[in-house]
Amino acid sequence: MNVALIPARGGSKGLPRKNIISLCGKPLIGWTIEAAKKSNKIDLVYVSTEDMEIAKIAKEHGAKVILRPSEYANDDSTSEVVISHAIDVLELEGLQISTIALLQPTSPLRNELDIDDAFDVYQKYDAQCVLSVMEPEFCAAKAYKLNEDGTITGLLFPDAPYRRRQDLPAALLPNGAIYIIKCSVFKSDSRMPKKEYILF
Secondary structure, three states, X not given: OEEEEEXXXXXXXXXXXXXXXXXXXXXXXXXXXXXXXXXXXXXXXXXXXXXXXXXXXXXXXXXXXXXOOHHHOOOOOOHHHHHHHHHHHHHHOOOOOXXXXXXXXXXXXXXXXXXXXXXXXXXXXXXXXXXXXXXXXXXXXXXXXXXXXXOEEXXXXXXXXXXXHHHOOOOOEEEEXXXXXXXXXXXXXXXXXXXXXXXX
């Protein structure tokens, strides 16, 4: 069974209540719920939250809700903790989950076709994990790292910042829209799988 998991905690310091802020007449989270429900690859759609208002809105848009303990909904809570908790809850309900599609509500432009394309890559390569990425405007391979003695050196290798961009490996960043994760691999150590395929 393929389960969409949408993490949406109530506390957000950068943009308060961001997950339910209105975007084109719809709560932000509503766009992700609807995309997941329209996907041909998703069997069930769940929102993980500690916030009762978010839970109510999620249900109104057709998602099921996993009530998350407050200790898993603070600034330090990782995606891995949220996924682990959700898997535990759903397995206690008797669900046999093969795949989790983590869909962050802050990527409302991702639609059901994007989700289906990601699943196609996941299935084609029998991947442990597929995630959506973007190429940053700046060349991340030219970045420096700060050493303990206050000096700086190339992040990848010492002279990387001085190389031509085209001579450096492509550097990609996750955009947060889609993470498709093989449940059995995740459960083996409660971490994101290390063997990942990317989707632009």
